[in-house]
Amino acid sequence: MKFYSLSSVVVSHLLSDRNSDELDLPFEVSDEEYEIILFPKSTFVLGRSGTGKTTVLTMKLFQKESMHHMAVEGIYAVFPCLNHDKKYEESPTVNDRPVLRQLFVTVSPKLCQAVKHHVERLKRFICGANFSAESSSIEDDIVDVDTSIQFKHIPDSFTNLPIDSYPLVITFQKFLMMLDGTVGDSYFERFSDLSSNHQNLGVRSVALETFIRRKEVTYDRFDSLYWPHFNSQHKRKLDSSRVFTEIISHIKGGVPAMESNEGKLSRDEYLSLSENRASSLSKQIREIIYDIYRSYEKMKKDKGDFDLADIVIDLHRRLRINKYEGDEMHFVYIDEVQDLTMNQIALFKHVCKNVDEGFVFCGDTAQTIARGIDFRFEDIKSLFYRKFVLESKGNTYNRGKMKAKTSEIFLLNQNFRTHAGVLKLSQSTIELLFRFFPHSIDVLKPETSLIYGEGPVVLECGSRKNAIITIFGNNGPVVGKIVGFGAEQVILVRDESARKEILDYVGKHALVLTILECKGLEFQDVLLYNFFGSSPLKNQWRVIYEYMKEQDMLEPTETKSFPNFSDSKHNLLCSELKQLYVAITRTRQRLWICENIEEYSRPMFDYWRKKGLVQFKELDGSLAQSMKVASSPEKWKSRGKKLYYQNNYEMATMCFERAGDSYWEQKSKAAGLRANAYRLRDLNPEDANVILREAAEIFDGIGMPESAAQCFSDLGDYERAGKLYLEKCQEPDLKRAGDCFYLAGCYEVAARVYARGSFFADCLNVCAKGGLFDIGLYYIQHRKQNENADNCILKSHELYTIEQNFLESCALNYLGRKDNRTMMKFVKAFHSMDLKRKFLQSLNLLDELLVLEEESGNFMEAANIAKMIGDVLHEVDLLGKAGKFKEAYELTLLYVLGNSLWSVGSKGWPLKHFTHKDELLSRALSFAKEESSSYAIASTEAEILSNKHKCMFEIVNHLKSSRTYGSVKGEILCLWKLLDAHFHLDSSKFVWLDDLFDDSAERMILNNQFSVDTLFHCWTCWKDNIVRIMESLPNFKSQDTLHHSCYGVFALSYLGVRKQTSTLNDIYILLNPEANWLTKLGDKFLQKKGRLVSVDVHDLVSAAQSYWSLQLLSVGMEVLRILEILYKFSINKDRSEFCQFRSLLLIYEVSKFLLESKFFNFSQGSLTTLQKFYRNPIDCSLRYLVPLDWGKSLIKGMVSLRTTKTCQDLVQDVINESINQNDKHRMTYGKIGRMIVMILGTPNLKSELFMKILTRFEDNPAWKEFISSLQSISAQGNSQVDGAVQERQYMFNLYEALRYTYSVNWVSEVDYISPSCVMYLLDRLLLLTSCSRGFIFATKSSFVEWIIHQDENSLANLNLLTDVQPSVEHVHKFIFDVIDDLLYDDNGTKSWIRQSNPVVEDYFPLFVLRLVVSLCLLHLSSGMCLELLCNLLKKNYLMSCLPPEFCDVLKRGRNQLGLKVFAEAFKLIDNPLVVARFCNTSLEILCPDAVCVDLTICQRKLILEVLFPSRVDSVDEDTAALVEASDSPSKEFPPTSCSSFPNKSWVSIPDQTSDSGVKNDVNMSVNGDSFWVVLENLRLAIDELCVDDKLLPNFTMIMDTLNTWIERLSCFIRGSLSQNPGNIIEDKNEMEGLVSLLDEMKQLSSALTVRFKIGDAVIENHSLVEELCRRILSRRTKVGPILNQLFLLSMKNSNAECEPSQATPAVANDEPEKNDLEESEARGSKNSTGSINLGNGDTKENNPKGKKNKNKGKK
Secondary structure, three states, X not given: OOOOOOOHHHHHHHHHOOOHHHOOOOOOOOHHHHHHHHOOOOEEEEEOOOOOHHHHHHHHHHHHHHHHHHHHHHHHOOOXXXXXXXXXXXXXXXXXXXXXXXXXXXXXXXXXXXXHHHHHHHHHHHOOOOHHHOOXXXXXXXXXXXXXXXXXXXXXXXXXXXXXXXXXXXXXXXXXXXXXXXXXOOHHHHOHHHHXXXXXXXXXXXXXXXXXXXXXXXXXXXXHHHHHHOOHHHHOOOOHHHHHHHHHHHHOOOHHHHHOOOOOOOHHHHHXXXXXXXXXXXXXXXXXXXXXXXXXXXXXXXXXXXXXHHHHHHHHHHHHHOOOXXXXXXXXXXXOHHHOOHHHHHHHHHOOOOOOOOEEEEEOHHHOOXXXXXOOHHHHHHHHHHHHHHHHOOOOOOOOOOXXXXXXEEEEOEOOOOOHHHHHHHHHHHHHHHHHOOOOOOOOOOOEOOOOOOOXXXXXXXXXXXXXXXXXXXXXXXXXXXXXXXXXEXXXXXXXXXXXXXXXXXXXXXXXXXXXXXXXXXXXXEEEEOOOOOOOOHHHHHHHHHHHHHOOXXXXXXXXXXOOOOOOOOOHHHHHHHHHHHHHOOEEEEEEEEOOOHHHHHHHHHHHHHHOOOEEEEOOHHHHHHHOOOOOHHHHHHHHHHHHHOOOHHHHHHHHHHHOOHHHHHHHHHHHHHHHHHHHOOOOHHHHHHHHHHHHHHHHHOOOXXXXXXXXXXHOOHHHHHHHHHHHOOOOOHHHHHHHHHHHOOHHHXXXXXXXXXXXXXXXXXXXXXXXXXXXXXXXXXXXXXXXXXXXXXXXXXXXXXXXXXXXHHHHHHHHOOOHHHHHHHHOOOOOHHHHHHHHHHOOOHHHHHHHHHXXXXXXXXXXXXXXXXXXXXXXXXXXHOOXXXXXXXXXHHHHHHHHHHOOOOOOOOOOOOOOHHHHHHHHHHHHHHOHHHHHHHHHHXXXXXXXXXXXXXXXXXXXHHHHHOOHHHHHHHHHHHHHHHHOOOHHHOEEEOOOOOOOHHHHHHOOOOOHHHHHHHHHHHHHHHHHHHHHHHHHHHOOHHHOOHHHHHHHHHOOEEEEOOOOOOEEEEOOOOOHHHOOOOHHHEEEEOOEEEEOHHHHHHHHHHHHHHHHHHHHHHHHHHHHHHHHHHHHOOOOHHHHHHHHHHHHHHHHHHHHOOOOOOOHHHHHHHHHHHHHHHHHOHHHHOOOOHHHHOOHHHHHHHOOHHHHHHHXXXXXXXXXXXXXXXXXXXXXXXXXXXXXXXXXXOHHHHHHHHHOOOOOHHHHHHHHHHHHHHOOOOOHHHHHHHHHHHHHHHHHHHHHXXXXXXXXXXXXXXXXXXXXXXXXXXHXXXXXXXEEEEEHHHHHHHHHHOOHHHHHHHHHHHHOOOOOHHHHHHHHHHHXXXXXXXXXXXXXXXXXXXXXXXXXXXXXXXXXXXXXXXHHHHOOOHHHXXXXXXXXXXXXXOOHHHHHHHHHOHHHOOHHHHHHHHHHOOOOEEEEEOOOOOOEEEOOOOEEEEHHHOOHHHHHHHHOOOOOOOOOOOOOOEEEOOOOOOOOOOOOXXXXXXXXXXOOHHHHHHHHHHHHHHHHHOOHHHHHHHHHHHHHHHHHHHHHOOOOOOHHHHHHHHHHHHHHHHHHHHOOOOOOOOOOOOOHHHHHHHHHHHHHHHHHHHHHHHHEOOOOOOEOOHHHHHHHHHHHHHOXXXXXXXXXXXXXXXXXXXXXXXXXXXXXXXXXXXXXXOEHHHHHHOOOOOOOOOOOOOOOOEEEOOOOOOOOOOOEOOO
């Protein structure tokens, strides 16, 4: 390398030239060099040794620095150079200025130091330093070339390098270390030797350096440590150098290896290289090499060693995964590139994207003698194109540019080191290399030189003299001045053994180096000794003659025997020629070549002789004397330094000894000892440590503390090393001192040293390692206080990261000690709440995080944590603090519900008390008060959960409130409580109703009255809710919250399950993991996380379904049990048929639901029990559906029951069972009769059922025809004409079927039709025959049975029956005969009765009565029974069976038997005569004791209202509607007769309904309970108006109710009620309360009148009305009973006032009424064509114009 001492004038001149194209250099350069320096693109520079390659690189780098300096100076008006002035560094102009990042990399530490020194001098001069004062000697400024010391101020990372680091001049080893510290996790972290220090990244500077020195496999270690252990058979064919080269350059370092997945070649891939024409190795040799490689890798792994190729492969792997994020270089200069492998070179593409202009590669492949390296410059050029150019398309630098092209290789041919004679000789070796190994070297033009010098000389020693002895004389004691070679002369030998041999002769008289050691050195004179004689080629050198022959260099007469060249046989020739080239080019002037064995050297000498390149001289004394040149001490010192920096310490020590410099002698000796120790370390560690300690002591003794400290570190004496770094270095190396103290275990000292040097990360890490947590915390706090201190070298975000890591490590340490309290001291020191949360959450320290959040005032976050850990009560408290009052009270109630049901030992329902329950409910209400809109529902649910109900009144009110507010929870719990109340009530306490209860069942419960209806109502409501629960549960599996109904939510809440929503899946937490319902699920399905126990949603839904289905079944079974008890009670206590049948129907409905429900999997026992319940109604239903005693049919409630769907379903089930029995025989007449009666008494039977029935009547055509006609009538859509015909056909079919059945000999039948069925069917037939004249005559019981079966279509068809009038005399005759037969054959009749009913004595009188009544009806329809009736009245035995009053009426009117007599008689037996008109043209029949019905309105419901009109009774405990269990007979509503309507003989149904309906509605609207309901609804409406601004509903009704009660209460207070109210109020305070109540009611009425506009119902002042409602409602408990009694008194007064008006109705006009009954006496019976035999009843023709005569009847 050429260096020039530049004066300040020259440098100023250099910098003054602004035109980079005309750069003036301060020395002459060749045209080639000048072109390269100015070339703007990426460059390849190839030149032989001494051609100025490094100089070109340095000047090219300097040119870029100069241009950048000028540009920055012009734009920013500052000098872009180093300045340690604080104000300058903090200047925004300086900080913002662009930085030129140039990187210079070389393999040699010495060359690197030299270039760095030179660049620094130039850079300092640019910044204004006095250049002339600088030393011009490079060696004077080089302190040490040890990499660890040389780059101690440069971090092992390319990230955020200081500005003053550029241009960055480093060795390739430092480049690898910096790249390793930049990309991902360091390669060295995998080694166990460093794992203990992994937490403290700061110890890389010492521990890692020591590790690398000990564990890196260089060629020397490979040769000495590994090679001896390989297979001797393999080693015999190869040398260690070639094998190491193949492993490093090809298997692990070539381009193919780089492209493989593992970064290494597989065996097949490596063997395939033999197919390359450039390969000189056969497949067999490659097989051997690969086997050695495998053994080498295994040994290396076992030893924990590595080589540079391993680091490079790992870096490529990491760079494929992680993006390079270090400083991006603008220009990269790579010197000695021939000493790098391909994959090492490829790393540079990642640090510089400026592919087009940013790279310069410089080297000489002819000098590639480094162990492990093998390639050509053409390979670099190809690599650059493939890996740099093609992969860089689209990057920042090359975007938009033309397609990148690689430049041609620049060749440097002019040699500045040596003269032409030596160059020609070196060129001759190049020619041979290219001839035999064309792919191993780059072809250059022959070098030229302007220097003159003596040609190379081949020394010939005659008589086989030893040339060394000839030159230096005999070795022996030296007396006086040593005479030998000087400092600029050297003896070069092949290897170390040859060097030792020569040293035995010359001693210290000359420098003796191997060819490898001399690389990079220059000498004036070189003696190449015995190169060919020691060559492993031996006679194979004769292959040179082949080339000479090709070049016609052999004389024709010469006969030279030589082998033909073979790659495999002569592969060593390549490395031999390269070594020869290096040896030749080490000289600047004289070159002597001396050989001991002429045979091996002759081919090469002949070659040179023919080319005239060498002189052959006889070595004699004079020549030997001329070869010796003495040197001054300065020369020896200079040479010693050069050798020192080349790591040749032995020769360097000799030089310093010759120079008389003891300091450098000791320094070199110590360095040599250190190197020897490193070489010996693997073979003899103990001796190596002794030697190393000696070296350390020498370094310490001569004032080289850093080198001494390094030795002590390698010895493991870290404390001694630390003290040296700290105390003896000129500038204390605090970083390395701290590292050493850390490794020595002196943690407190290390922390103090780190803190002193502002190595904050290391300080905190060592504090963590040494357990100095409080000290570390102190440094953190101290750093925060002095954050802007001058020595703060890190940015704030980096400091935060460092501190956070330390604080976390401290916290983790105390966590390991289970000292969570101290741990939290460090957690609280974290920089942010997010970091604290993340840390504690990652360790699942939720309790600590909860406390921290709460202390920080983050109540909502704390509540979420409490939720995560399952601390419900704490969560409630935190929700309250966070202002989430609604969530707080809801969660509290959920907790109370769960613990009320599932506390220890509880199996669920009912609610139970537990500790603090009342307190929790109070807290819930306190939260709810903060949410005004939620207080009402919260207070309701809290009262329900408190389970402290004083009476049913409160439960029902809570039920109503729950429904009002939409609380499913409240509704279900209240209903369950009501069911429990029914379950626990004694059966004697139930009240019995004689009708379907029109009023609210819940209102009845309010009055503390329970019945089967209230039980069934509560069951139905509860059951419906549970069914909704069961239907909603599967929706939870879908994780779709939109389908999670309130019922499903309650189902889980009831079980103590709470849903937590997460990003992945919802989690279902168990509030009470010990709950009884979980026992069936089992622990294996529970997921436990700390205190939190959860269950998978699928398992949860299955368990919930199982639980709720079990509850539904068990409650249903209990309901059935109670109903059965009540049913039996009703029978035992002789309750009405209605009471019995109602209970039976409810048993049927409940059991049928349970059996048909899809929610159950019954056990055999449960199924059997249910079926028993289900069978009972089916088996017992007939006696209620077809009673012989018509009085039982005339109960209004029974009629209502018969029309219910439940009864219809029961009948259909009974029929189905009858026809589905596996009885292949014909149906008995008994079954037929029962089935037909049920069909005729049940409306709306399905057509499918008729089809099934018909299949069972194939062998009974008469009844089949009748059923077919029934089916036709039941079918929808028939025309009226068709319907009338079908009605007639239906009557005749019934007649034929009855006639056929009656004709059968019943005695011979097993199951004959019963008398009650026959009478039922005769009554129906008789009713049907009476339709032919537009009227129906029937008893009320028969008519009710018939009307039940009718629908609107069949009623409409009656209108046309008068148009279809077939003769019915034969039907009447049949009926007459049957009655006559049964009446007069009393023995036969009794026998028949006995067959179906064993109690003949009870049944026969009823049967006779029914026969007589039927006979009377037959007489009204046909007039043919007068004689029989008169005869019967004479039969005392028959008359004795009839009611006396009935007989008396008939006997009294025996001469006028007709409508009037029959009606009066029927009325006395409580089965009034019904006269129904279904044709507008029919006569009006006037009869005071008959019930007149107009069928033209065609509405069955209204017709039944006429038959069973509503009446208003006082609602007290003695009411007829609510009959408590007693022995009193059942009551029924009195039948309505014509006397109920005195001003008309015929009253239409709507009029009757309207009169009674209005009265009933008004009275019910103003009773006591409804008054409070109205007020409550008003208050709720006001609330809704406030929110939604809706219209006020039912305003008129509200005002009417309010005003009615104001009037009623005013009358009471004034004492104006007709009955004495004195017994109602006896307390003065109660009267004062009533007065206040009246005043508030008046205020409310006024407020409503004023504030509301009756058209719009727009409210102006909500608050006043709402407040008045609340005041009045608050008085309910005190005044409610009083108002109820006032209501009863007022109703009695009202009834008393109404009775006269009913007795004396208003007359429609002024005409006097006629006595219709008297007029009818004068009329006789008309014939069948025009009249109806009415007996003493009257008829009046209808006015053809539609006007009715107004008649007056008599009561």
